[in-house]
Amino acid sequence: MRSLYLAVTEIARNKLRFVVVFLIVALITILVLFTAALGDGLAQSTSEYLDGLDASLLAFQSDVNYQIPASRLGRSRLNAIRRVPGVLAVGPIGVSSATIIAVDGVACKELSAALIGVEPRAPGSPPVLRGDPLANSRAADAVVDQHIVERLGLPIGATITLKVVQGMEEQHYNLRVVGATSGSKINFTPAIFVPLQRWDRIRPQEQVGGSGNEIIFNIVAVQLDGSVPSATVADEVMVQVAHVEMTDPVTAYKATQGYQDMQSTLSLQQGFVLVIVVLIIGSFFQIQTLQKVAQIGMLKAIGASSWTVVGALLFQIMLTLLVGLSVGLAAVWLLAQALPTGIPLVFSGGKIAVAIASILAAGPLAAMLAVRTILKIEPLRALGLSA
Amino acid sequence: MSALEARAVSKLYRAHDVEVLAVDALTLSVEAGEFVALIGPSGSGKTTMLALLAGLLLPDSGEVVIEGRSLNSLGKAGLAAFRLKQIGFTFQAHNLVPYLTVRENVELMLRLNGRLDRQGRARATELLTQLGLERRLNNLPSELSGGQQQRVAIARALVHEPSIVLADEPTASLDSERAHQVTAILAQLIHAQGRAGIMVTHDPRMCIYADRIVRLEDGRVTRVLTTREEIALFAQTG
Numbered sequence: 001m002r003s004l005y006l007a008v009t010e011i012a013r014n015k016l017r018f019v020v021v022f023l024i025v026a027l028i029t030i031l032v033l034f035t036a037a038l039g040d041g042l043a044q045s046t047s048e049y050l051d052g053l054d055a056s057l058l059a060f061q062s063d064v065n066y067q068i069p070a071s072r073l074g075r076s077r078l079n080a081i082r083r084v085p086g087v088l089a090v091g092p093i094g095v096s097s098a099t100i101i102a103v104d105g106v107a108c109k110e111l112s113a114a115l116i117g118v119e120p121r122a123p124g125s126p127p128v129l130r131g132d133p134l135a136n137s138r139a140a141d142a143v144v145d146q147h148i149v150e151r152l153g154l155p156i157g158a159t160i161t162l163k164v165v166q167g168m169e170e171q172h173y174n175l176r177v178v179g180a181t182s183g184s185k186i187n188f189t190p191a192i193f194v195p196l197q198r199w200d201r202i203r204p205q206e207q208v209g210g211s212g213n214e215i216i217f218n219i220v221a222v223q224l225d226g227s228v229p230s231a232t233v234a235d236e237v238m239v240q241v242a243h244v245e246m247t248d249p250v251t252a253y254k255a256t257q258g259y260q261d262m263q264s265t266l267s268l269q270q271g272f273v274l275v276i277v278v279l280i281i282g283s284f285f286q287i288q289t290l291q292k293v294a295q296i297g298m299l300k301a302i303g304a305s306s307w308t309v310v311g312a313l314l315f316q317i318m319l320t321l322l323v324g325l326s327v328g329l330a331a332v333w334l335l336a337q338a339l340p341t342g343i344p345l346v347f348s349g350g351k352i353a354v355a356i357a358s359i360l361a362a363g364p365l366a367a368m369l370a371v372r373t374i375l376k377i378e379p380l381r382a383l384g385l386s387a
Numbered sequence: 388m389s390a391l392e393a394r395a396v397s398k399l400y401r402a403h404d405v406e407v408l409a410v411d412a413l414t415l416s417v418e419a420g421e422f423v424a425l426i427g428p429s430g431s432g433k434t435t436m437l438a439l440l441a442g443l444l445l446p447d448s449g450e451v452v453i454e455g456r457s458l459n460s461l462g463k464a465g466l467a468a469f470r471l472k473q474i475g476f477t478f479q480a481h482n483l484v485p486y487l488t489v490r491e492n493v494e495l496m497l498r499l500n501g502r503l504d505r506q507g508r509a510r511a512t513e514l515l516t517q518l519g520l521e522r523r524l525n526n527l528p529s530e531l532s533g534g535q536q537q538r539v540a541i542a543r544a545l546v547h548e549p550s551i552v553l554a555d556e557p558t559a560s561l562d563s564e565r566a567h568q569v570t571a572i573l574a575q576l577i578h579a580q581g582r583a584g585i586m587v588t589h590d591p592r593m594c595i596y597a598d599r600i601v602r603l604e605d606g607r608v609t610r611v612l613t614t615r616e617e618i619a620l621f622a623q624t625g
């Protein structure tokens with residue numbers, strides 16, 4: 001308590017000096033939390049659809065490293081997967097992109113979207129928030145992500161016009177919006193879901209109007225009945241069905257081009273920021289300690305233990321971090337309220353806890369240099385002597 | 388039993404192959420209520436002696452015994468605890484914690500001792516009043532003169548009721564009037580409270596307040612003055 005007393009009194013009587021460090025910690029907190037939120041936000045934007053999929057396994061063409069655009073599967077393999085024991089249902093998924101250019105025949109601001117072909121009622125088919133799910137496998141119906149609905153102010157029942165390049169030509173297709181869904185982002189873009197047959201006709205391709213014989217899609221969502229462990233089903237599929245590789249949705253989106261690079265860049269950045277915290281706090285308190293050498297020598301000479309002085313230092317560092325963190329958290333909260341929608345920032349409790357814990361953990365690290373200095377100060381110097 | 392006894396203590400400094408026998412088999416004892424002035428030329432070992440008496444240095448031979456206990460047997464932590472309880476210290480400079488007020492600086496000694504109670508606070512205020520600082524209680528050290536700072540240090544050196552009070556050149560940075568003031572009150576409090584006091588000084592005039600003058604040369608006691616007449620004469624003529 002002597003330590004706490006010394007720590008708090010010194011801060012109280014040197015407010016300006018400490019306010020500066022509080023602010024530095026607050027700003028660093030904001031930076032760390034935003035980086036974490038950006039990481040989660042970007043992750044969500046690339047993985048939202050796969051992450052929320054109603055399927056435990058995904059089938060890819062083998063040797064494509066789980067890259068969706070590179071994977072090509074057809075009906076025969078879909079059916080073969082369906083027959084593997086433990087499989088409850090399968091759903092084909094085709095992913096491409098399109099641009100919305102008009103609503104109800106009136107040109108709108110062009111908006112790019114993922115165009116996802118699914119089989120109505122099969123795994124992969126999106127749940128709807130409003131309106132109806134896809135039902136007719138041939139209809140020119142679409143279930144559209146809420147982000148698009150909001151951006152374009154789309155009513156259910158509206159007709160949207162897509163622009164797609166097929167062969168050398170730009171083609172326009174009309175779709176009727178039957179329902180709205182959410183959480184469908186893939187590759188940073190929200191999706192438009194259409195029945196697979198329709199998708200095959202309107203997706204960008206070399207010839208106008210579809211592939212003809214067999215519809216080629218990209219991946220298969222596999223639902224299990226739970227009778228067989230998922231790893232066993234995956235192995236069995238790979239044995240029974242040629243050129244198919246099975247994985248779970250999380251592994252799949254983590255393999256998405258750039259996902260790991262992006263996440264590791266952000267982690268690296270956070271790591272650097274934490275190193276900066278350690279260095280700033282460490283040097284601030286080291287400089288303070290060096291300025292107090294005479295005072296500390298005197299305290300030791302009158303009988304204060306080194307631990308009293310070290311304790312005061314640790315209290316000051318922890319208080320600095322706590323105050324800075326609180327201010328930073330409050331600022332982040334306020335900023336988060338004020339953020340416009342559509343910015344890929346996701347504040348998750350877990351990441352915030354980790355960020356706070358790592359900033360606090362920076363304290364003892366930052367203290368090390370100054371602690372060493374304190375321990376080395378001889379009480380003798382109060383008398384102007386050295387040993 | 389004396390409050391403080393140095394028994395044939397020696398301290399040898401070694402630096403760059405040069406050995407300096409700073410204190411040479413020095414024997415000294417001080418009674419409770421006695422105020423001793425330690426004088427001598429520069430380099431004669433006065434400060435080293437003070438450090439030995441406080442347990443800040445351990446002697447190469449001999450021992451310092453305080454209240455019947457030899458400091459040689461205490462470890463580093465034991466010595467710190469001993470200083471905290473038994474010793475009141477004033478230094479030439481950097482006596483006070485700059486961010487604590489006058490009152491807080493004095494009370495710090497009680498806090499460190501875990502004795503900051505109502506009586507302790509009252510004693511702190513009383514001491515500061517006796518030292519003429521009753522209107523400076525809430526000032527920071529930077530707002531005080533050098534003499535006032537020394538007086539705060541004296542209050543701190545006495546507030547925890549130590550058996551020994553050690554003062555290293557308390558008047559070095561003061562003008563003669565303030566020096567007299569500070570030394571007189573130090574002597575008076577040491578007498579009144581029955582502490583064993585030792586003051587290192589370069590200023591013979593300050594010896595007038597001492598009960599005994601011990602002169603060191605090359606780490607040895609070369610002269611001891613004990614009678615009022617001798618002391619008064621020394622204080623006048625140096």
Ligand SMILES: Nc1ncnc2c1ncn2[C@@H]1O[C@H](COP(=O)(O)OP(=O)(O)OP(=O)(O)O)[C@@H](O)[C@H]1O
Nearest residue numbers: 386387400402407409428429430431432433434435
């Ligand atoms: N760390 C050290 N290493 C080597 N020699 C030292 C050391 N400290 C002090 N000395 C020497 O020991 C002797 C006694 O020093 P001390 O400081 O005790 O003298 P002093 O009587 O207090 O002198 P002053 O009146 O100048 O303060 C001196 O010769 C000094 O040079």
Ligand SMILES: [Mg+2]
Nearest residue numbers: 433434435587
């Ligand atoms: Mg000296």
